[in-house]
Amino acid sequence: MQDRHKEVSENSQTENLGAHRWTMHRENGQVVVVISGDWIAREGGMSVGAADHILGHDADTAEKISFDVKDVGRWDSGLIAFLWELRSGAAVRDMVFDDAALPASARRLLALASANEIDVAVPADNSSLSHQLGGWVIGLGGKIFGGIEFFGDVLLGSVVGLRGQLKMRAVDLLDCILDAGSLALPIVTIVNFLVGGILAFVGAVQLSRFGAEIFVANLVGIAVVREMAAVMTGIVMAGRTGGAYAAHIATMQSNEEIDALNVIGIPVRDYLILPRVLALTAMMPLLYLYGCAIGILGGLTVAVGMLDLTPTAFFEQIRLAISGSQFLFGFGKSIVFGALVAIVGCRIGLQAGRSAADVGRAATSAVVIGIVGVIAVDAIFAICANAVGF
Amino acid sequence: MARQTQPIRLEVSDLTLAYGSNVIQRNVSFNVARGSIFAVMGGSGCGKSTLLKSLIGLLRPVTGSVQFAGENYWGVSAERRSEIGREFGVLFQSGGLWSSLSVAENVALPLRMFTSLNEASINMLVRLKLALVGLGPAADVMPADLSGGMRKRAGLARALALDPEILFFDEPSGGLDPITSKRLDDLILDLRDGLGATIILVSHELPSLLSIADAGIFLDADTRQPVAHGSPRELLETCDHPTVRAFMNRERMTTVENTGGHQDGRK
Numbered sequence: 001m002q003d004r005h006k007e008v009s010e011n012s013q014t015e016n017l018g019a020h021r022w023t024m025h026r027e028n029g030q031v032v033v034v035i036s037g038d039w040i041a042r043e044g045g046m047s048v049g050a051a052d053h054i055l056g057h058d059a060d061t062a063e064k065i066s067f068d069v070k071d072v073g074r075w076d077s078g079l080i081a082f083l084w085e086l087r088s089g090a091a092v093r094d095m096v097f098d099d100a101a102l103p104a105s106a107r108r109l110l111a112l113a114s115a116n117e118i119d120v121a122v123p124a125d126n127s128s129l130s131h132q133l134g135g136w137v138i139g140l141g142g143k144i145f146g147g148i149e150f151f152g153d154v155l156l157g158s159v160v161g162l163r164g165q166l167k168m169r170a171v172d173l174l175d176c177i178l179d180a181g182s183l184a185l186p187i188v189t190i191v192n193f194l195v196g197g198i199l200a201f202v203g204a205v206q207l208s209r210f211g212a213e214i215f216v217a218n219l220v221g222i223a224v225v226r227e228m229a230a231v232m233t234g235i236v237m238a239g240r241t242g243g244a245y246a247a248h249i250a251t252m253q254s255n256e257e258i259d260a261l262n263v264i265g266i267p268v269r270d271y272l273i274l275p276r277v278l279a280l281t282a283m284m285p286l287l288y289l290y291g292c293a294i295g296i297l298g299g300l301t302v303a304v305g306m307l308d309l310t311p312t313a314f315f316e317q318i319r320l321a322i323s324g325s326q327f328l329f330g331f332g333k334s335i336v337f338g339a340l341v342a343i344v345g346c347r348i349g350l351q352a353g354r355s356a357a358d359v360g361r362a363a364t365s366a367v368v369i370g371i372v373g374v375i376a377v378d379a380i381f382a383i384c385a386n387a388v389g390f
Numbered sequence: 391m392a393r394q395t396q397p398i399r400l401e402v403s404d405l406t407l408a409y410g411s412n413v414i415q416r417n418v419s420f421n422v423a424r425g426s427i428f429a430v431m432g433g434s435g436c437g438k439s440t441l442l443k444s445l446i447g448l449l450r451p452v453t454g455s456v457q458f459a460g461e462n463y464w465g466v467s468a469e470r471r472s473e474i475g476r477e478f479g480v481l482f483q484s485g486g487l488w489s490s491l492s493v494a495e496n497v498a499l500p501l502r503m504f505t506s507l508n509e510a511s512i513n514m515l516v517r518l519k520l521a522l523v524g525l526g527p528a529a530d531v532m533p534a535d536l537s538g539g540m541r542k543r544a545g546l547a548r549a550l551a552l553d554p555e556i557l558f559f560d561e562p563s564g565g566l567d568p569i570t571s572k573r574l575d576d577l578i579l580d581l582r583d584g585l586g587a588t589i590i591l592v593s594h595e596l597p598s599l600l601s602i603a604d605a606g607i608f609l610d611a612d613t614r615q616p617v618a619h620g621s622p623r624e625l626l627e628t629c630d631h632p633t634v635r636a637f638m639n640r641e642r643m644t645t646v647e648n649t650g651g652h653q654d655g656r657k
Contacts, residue, residue, distance in 0.1 A: 046515075048508075049510065077550075081511075108580060108583055354489075
């Protein structure tokens with residue numbers, strides 16, 4: 001590269017020495033490699049694999065390899081790579097590598113490339129299929145047991161926390177409540193309003209064929225209160241808040257903030273996890289109640305617009321259709337969904353690796369597992385309710 | 391060729407650097423000779439890294455120019471600037487490695503993006519660059535699994551990927567132990583001599599500055615402008631600016647302790 005500099009900056013009349021070239025010949029029992037032209041890697045000035053050709057071809061009896069570099073023009077790593085490869089090849093074949101004719105800077109780089117070959121511990125490569133499968137199964141088992149342990153730990157912590165005996169900072173809890181509560185209202189409003197409206201629309205199309213338009217209110221009321229408000233709010237919060245929890249905690253992991261907490265002895269559970277779990281578990285039922293009201297409002301808007309029903313008749317019909325126990329059923333589910341989404345988000349964030357990609361993966365996993373978890377738990381609730389005839 | 395007569399590689403004139411209305415440094419002018427190791431010195435928070443940012447194209451200066459090979463770096467189009475940028479290799483303070491790529495992939499990416507070399511040639515160059523910094527066996531390790539010193543060396547291998555004309559180092563020995571730091575200094579000297587590259591170094595590590603830099607500028611945080619020009623050794627021996635003296639004094643004490651008081655010729 002020195003020579004490249006020379007040409008660029010000092011000598012504008014440098015002759016063009018053309019493309020990189022090498023030839024070889026035997027001389028007094030040694031191999032002489034004649035190198036010429038420009039060896040700039042970026043411009044393709046490299047000869048990968050040439051070493052095998054030079055050394056393997058005619059060097060069986062040669063004891064020494066030397067160079068003639070009179071006609072070399074500009075050079076950089078391209079030439080060094082070529083020489084380095086030759087040198088490694090010569091070492092394997094017990095040949096003397098005579099670098100006396102090479103430029104001093106090239107000799108220095110060659111020495112550096114070889115001198116620095118220090119041992120570095122590299123993780124063992126266990127790539128056999130059975131090893132991978134076994135590792136995966138053991139890892140999965142560990143994750144499940146770890147998840148149960150984490151859940152129990154958070155549950156115990158919550159009990160202690162509710163007695164007011166935790167080192168949790170009130171301001172953290174309030175921040176989390178604000179984030180999981182009022183800041184979530186716009187998206188909860190939009191989703192529940194649209195779901196209520198869609199239910200009313202589907203119901204109106206079908207029920208008007210039997211002249212039973214008024215039962216649109218029953219459909220909307222029962223569906224929203226029993227299922228949709230809780231499930232849709234749970235899904236929205238899994239995407240919005242669960243993902244944010246995972247990304248936040250994973251970033252703290254990669255910034256060594258979690259390590260700092262552990263070193264000082266501040267329990268991660270009390271400081272990071274419980275404020276989030278308690279906040280979301282407390283806010284989700286409130287969001288559920290709000291979602292019910294908005295869902296019914298969405299249904300009412302469509303019903304009144306499409307079916308000539310009066311709002312009074314709609315509300316009266318809903319009042320008859322929904323029992324308090326259905327509210328309780330939805331309310332209870334929303335508490336479980338809140339705890340589930342928060343615990344999944346925090347757990348995945350804590351387990352994340354330390355790279356930027358790991359943060360992205362953690363957020364994705366938290367959202368996917370949160371949404372699937374909400375729907376799966378809802379299905380379990382539905383089966384149980386059916387079994388007890390509710 | 392004697393060093394004094396070497397041509398200018400980078401010419402910085404009358405640079406003013408600011409974040410918004412907050413001026414960090416002004417009246418910054420210096421020339422960097424080809425093949426030299428130029429140090430940007432100063433205490434914490436004086437704007438060393440900010441100056442580096444404006445030299446490598448990350449922060450547009452408010453006024454002034456940075457001339458590289460006769461072109462004003464900040465006066466050309468963004469495309470031309472990124473072309474010039476390929477002549478620069480930068481070692482960031484924390485290594486700046488792309489965490490989702492292995493060490494070898496980190497070095498290979500610039501070669502894949504900006505050259506038309508085939509896969510065998512790229513692999514050869516990657517192996518060479520990693521061998522130069524002593525990380526050959528760690529090629530397939532992910533950056534998160536490297537130690538601080540190894541991360542810096544991996545960052546250095548990546549900076550060398552395209553055989554840059556100028557190498558920029560932001561606090562190369564920051565956070566490293568004295569032995570690792572010394573090794574890195576030796577490596578920088580070897581690379582300068584071997585590659586013939588010009589090196590611009592931002593640092594406040596005095597032992598390292600004194601042993602490798604042969605020119606430099608001292609930025610003052612209080613007056614927000616450069617207060618001294620010269621190699622760290624010259625500043626240590628001749629500069630009488632109070633901030634520079636205070637900065638260098640600590641090193642004088644350390645040097646005297648290390649050599650049992652013989653450094654200044656005293657018995």
